[in-house]
Amino acid sequence: MSRLPNLLRIKNNQSIDLGKIENLTYADFYALAIDLLKDDDKHCTNYFAYPYKDGLQFIMAIADDVHQDIIILSHILKGTDKQELKALTKENFALHIFEREIYENYGVYFTGHPWLKPLRFAHDRALKEIQINDYPFYKIKSEELHEVGVGPIHAGIIEPGHFRFICNGENVLHLEIQLGWQHRGIEKLILDKENLLQRTILAESIAGDTVIGHTLAFVQIMESLSNKKVDEQIHIERSLALELERIAIHIGDISALCVDAAYYLGANLFGVLRTPIINFLQLWSGNRFGKSLIRPGGTNYPFTDDLKQELWQILDNFEQKFEEIAYIVYRLPSIQNRFDFVGTVTKKQAKLIGTVGLSARMSDIKRDIRMTHPNIAYKKFPYETVTVKKGDVFARFLLKKKEIRHSIAWIRNVLSSFDFNSKKKQKPNYNLNFKANSLSISLVEGWRGEICHCALTNEDGNLQYYKIKDPSMHNWKALELSLRNVEISDFPINNKSYNLSYCGHDL
Amino acid sequence: MINEAKIIWQNGKQYIPDLKNVQLKAPFRGRPIITTAKVDEQALADLCPLGAIKTNPVSLDMGKCAFCGECALAFPEKIKFTQDYKIATNTRENLIIKEGDYKPVKIDKSKIRKSIKSIFNKSLKLRQVSAGGDNSCEMELSATGNPNFDIGRYGISFTASPRHADGIIVTGPISENMAGPLRIAYDAIPEPKIFVLCGIDAISGGIFADSKALDRSVLKNIKVDLYIPGNPSHPLTIINGILDLTRDKW
Numbered sequence: 212m213s214r215l216p217n218l219l220r221i222k223n224n225q226s227i228d229l230g231k232i233e234n235l236t237y238a239d240f241y242a243l244a245i246d247l248l249k250d251d252d253k254h255c256t257n258y259f260a261y262p263y264k265d266g267l268q269f270i271m272a273i274a275d276d277v278h279q280d281i282i283i284l285s286h287i288l289k290g291t292d293k294q295e296l297k298a299l300t301k302e303n304f305a306l307h308i309f310e311r312e313i314y315e316n317y318g319v320y321f322t323g324h325p326w327l328k329p330l331r332f333a334h335d336r337a338l339k340e341i342q343i344n345d346y347p348f349y350k351i352k353s354e355e356l357h358e359v360g361v362g363p364i365h366a367g368i369i370e371p372g373h374f375r376f377i378c379n380g381e382n383v384l385h386l387e388i389q390l391g392w393q394h395r396g397i398e399k400l401i402l403d404k405e406n407l408l409q410r411t412i413l414a415e416s417i418a419g420d421t422v423i424g425h426t427l428a429f430v431q432i433m434e435s436l437s438n439k440k441v442d443e444q445i446h447i448e449r450s451l452a453l454e455l456e457r458i459a460i461h462i463g464d465i466s467a468l469c470v471d472a473a474y475y476l477g478a479n480l481f482g483v484l485r486t487p488i489i490n491f492l493q494l495w496s497g498n499r500f501g502k503s504l505i506r507p508g509g510t511n512y513p514f515t516d517d518l519k520q521e522l523w524q525i526l527d528n529f530e531q532k533f534e535e536i537a538y539i540v541y542r543l544p545s546i547q548n549r550f551d552f553v554g555t556v557t558k559k560q561a562k563l564i565g566t567v568g569l570s571a572r573m574s575d576i577k578r579d580i581r582m583t584h585p586n587i588a589y590k591k592f593p594y595e596t597v598t599v600k601k602g603d604v605f606a607r608f609l610l611k612k613k614e615i616r617h618s619i620a621w622i623r624n625v626l627s628s629f630d631f632n633s634k635k636k637q638k639p640n641y642n643l644n645f646k647a648n649s650l651s652i653s654l655v656e657g658w659r660g661e662i663c664h665c666a667l668t669n670e671d672g673n674l675q676y677y678k679i680k681d682p683s684m685h686n687w688k689a690l691e692l693s694l695r696n697v698e699i700s701d702f703p704i705n706n707k708s709y710n711l712s713y714c715g716h717d718l
Numbered sequence: 719m720i721n722e723a724k725i726i727w728q729n730g731k732q733y734i735p736d737l738k739n740v741q742l743k744a745p746f747r748g749r750p751i752i753t754t755a756k757v758d759e760q761a762l763a764d765l766c767p768l769g770a771i772k773t774n775p776v777s778l779d780m781g782k783c784a785f786c787g788e789c790a791l792a793f794p795e796k797i798k799f800t801q802d803y804k805i806a807t808n809t810r811e812n813l814i815i816k817e818g819d820y821k822p823v824k825i826d827k828s829k830i831r832k833s834i835k836s837i838f839n840k841s842l843k844l845r846q847v848s849a850g851g852d853n854s855c856e857m858e859l860s861a862t863g864n865p866n867f868d869i870g871r872y873g874i875s876f877t878a879s880p881r882h883a884d885g886i887i888v889t890g891p892i893s894e895n896m897a898g899p900l901r902i903a904y905d906a907i908p909e910p911k912i913f914v915l916c917g918i919d920a921i922s923g924g925i926f927a928d929s930k931a932l933d934r935s936v937l938k939n940i941k942v943d944l945y946i947p948g949n950p951s952h953p954l955t956i957i958n959g960i961l962d963l964t965r966d967k968w
């Protein structure tokens with residue numbers, strides 16, 4: 212490298228002047244990125260390109276878990292340059308998905324990328340010559356092997372995606388997942404709609420099972436770009452909702468896994484426990500998923516004393532029933548037998564592909580934004596993250612239980628020690644003015660893992676680019692690896708143990 | 719075994735016996751009503767992020783409304799949300815609430831195809847297709863079968879294959895990438911079949927209505943039998959809608 216630049220670092224939910232970003236040569240960028248990412252405490256949380264002058268500016272955001280900040284690296288590809296770059300993926304597999312995305316959207320070819328295939332068949336992609344039905348799946352020529360194709364429509368009430376298995380009898384050798392069916396053009400719509408309320412409703416629809424997580428990332432960016440300060444209480448309330456969302460989904464997942472293990476007592480009793488949690492969100496915001504609760508600048512639905520009382524009670528009730536049934540289910544030999552050593556992703560593999568959230572913590576990787584890049588709420592009330600070791604279906608099943616307990620403990624801590632002032636009412640503000648020429652990044656630990664939103668404004672202070680990353684972007688690869696050398700009939704329990712997002716990926 | 723029996727006994731009956739008369743509490747937003755109070759109608763219409771409100775006279779289209787509640791907060795004297803969740807209906811016009819009209823939303827019996835009541839009134843198997851849905855309507859459809867709502871008690875369930883289904887229930891604004899598979903699934907269902915749109919994304923495109931990444935042309939040649947509003951639709955709305963459409967009494 213010609214010279215080592217001073218690393219530009221920003222905190223989670225901060226914004227910086229675009230002028231401060233130094234554009235490196237691609238060779239320097241490449242060397243520096245690969246070098247930084249060798250460190251276990253750093254991972255790439257987002258890497259994207261956006262139209263810049265006559266070409267593209269590439270921005271990489273590397274989360275540094277020790278410094279608790281985000282390193283920004285950048286390089287530029289001029290329109291007149293050859294639209295070709297050496298693939299970072301060759302040396303860091305975790306970046307494969309980002310390079311695929313850039314390749315599809317802008318037609319930049321990454322040489323040496325092992326599987327430079329389309330990602331989501333976005334409407335505005337550069338790569339128009341290939342259509343969603345012509346996805347180039349891996350093939351094996353063999354008399355003994357056969358392929359099984361499933362989807363896009365699956366046998367249940369579930370979002371669409373296509374799964375292609377290469378099997379040797381019952382045994383899966385390889386699974387390849389093709390997504391894109393859910394693409395709605397949401398990033399483009401966020402730019403097109405100029406009204407902040409409309410944009411917020413779009414953020415709520417990125418993934419309807421992660422309403423709080425994605426909307427939180429969105430409003431944190433909007434507030435950061437406009438220097439809008441919201442009360443500490445609002446921050447705490449939002450994170451309460453985030454933990455409730457986590458509990459509700461995890462308990463639903465545990466129930467769904469019991470269904471697939473044909474243990475209906477567990478399925479029903481865990482399933483029923485989801486209801487009081489989401490009904491509490493409805494009592495609070497009017498919507499079982501918390502749509503309309505998280506708003507820029509404040510909220511229409513403050514957390515009142517009555518709600519606080521109600522939540523205490525619900526949690527007490529919930530916990531007692533949860534522990535009672537969990538005590539039986541998690542010891543049941545038939546459950547252990549079904550989930551143990553199935554669909555294992557080792558720590559080494561998980562690191563290699565850059566998993567985040569639950570999919571990292573199942574393999575003993577301590578990656579949790581609440582702990583490493585806390586927002587105001589988690590700074591005030593620290594969250595101690597929890598990991599398990601084995602990386603198999605049982606590890607994921609177990610981790611969900613542990614995370615539910617930790618979330619309940621965190622909520623209890625907040626309820627008992629934070630002085631909620633129910634007279635304080637900070638209303639939403641849909642007329643925020645953004646700083647010009649700025650970049651802002653927000654990281655949120657949603658129930659699936661790390662959500663990352665990035666926004667850029669132009670010289671007039673309008674949004675010029677909005678980038679959304681759902682944790683599923685990283686984690687779909689983990690599901691593919693889980694299926695190596697397991698029976699094809701183990702696919703459902705593996706799929707449910709991850710419960711990844713299709714629309715969050717397809718956008 | 720004894721422990722398990724104890725837990726079953728302690729949990730008791732979980733199902734809601736009367737799905738027609740559940741009392742939901744505010745701020746749950748069900749059927750809106752529009753009073754005849756005089757307000758700045760243009761300001762009211764401009765405020766709606768979904769363009770669901772029209773002026774002169776004021777009306778609110780539940781096929782577009784995200785039930786975000788902003789209109790009722792800004793103009794409480796003009797718009798109120800009741801907790802009435804029975805808002806599914808079989809014509810697009812019936813989804814439009816008019817000024818001064820406080821009547822419940824009804825299914826227009828004259829517009830129900832004959833075969834629906836005669837064939838599907840005891841058992842109905844639906845194939846669900848998510849076409850760009852955000853997974854909230856999908857989760858609420860799953861919830862209709864949980865031990866609380868238990869739609870299974872009416873012989874209604876969701877099938878794995880369209881060939882085993884009596885109809886299709888669509889969620890999502892119909893992304894262009896799903897338009898083809900949706901059509902294939904619809905064609906695979908034997909006649910007679912019903913077609914249901916669940917959630918505002920499916921009914922009108924919702925917040926995605928202007929997106930170029932949608933392809934809603936499949937709706938042109940298909941008769942919609944039921945519209946279920948909501949963002950997402952509440953399980954009670956879904957169940958009441960389907961049963962009101964297919965049976966006289968339930």
Ligand code: SF4
Binds near residue numbers: 771778783
């Ligand atoms: S509640 Fe419905 S009608 Fe009222 S502002 Fe929101 S989307 Fe518009």
